[in-house]
Amino acid sequence: MKSLQDYTIVIRPDDNGTFVAYVPAIPGCQAWGQTIDEARADIVNVLEMIQEEYVEEALVMPEDVELVIANVS
Secondary structure, eight states, X not given: OOOGGGSOOEEEEOTTSOEEEEOTTSTTOEEEEXXXXXXXXXXXXXXXXXXXXXXXXXXXXXXXXXXXXXXXX
């Protein structure tokens, strides 16, 4: 079973002063927190729930994706 270390995690400030964490490779794998640490802790819980769903449905967890970060001007 894959763990969070197998995936790229993005944590960024949200518009309302909180932080959003998400795993781009896994649809719906996103979490929020008042701090970066809270968002990081919550994304662990979300990933565990998603993994349970994948196991129940006999699905294979997706591979990680490579992120490209660029400023467009």
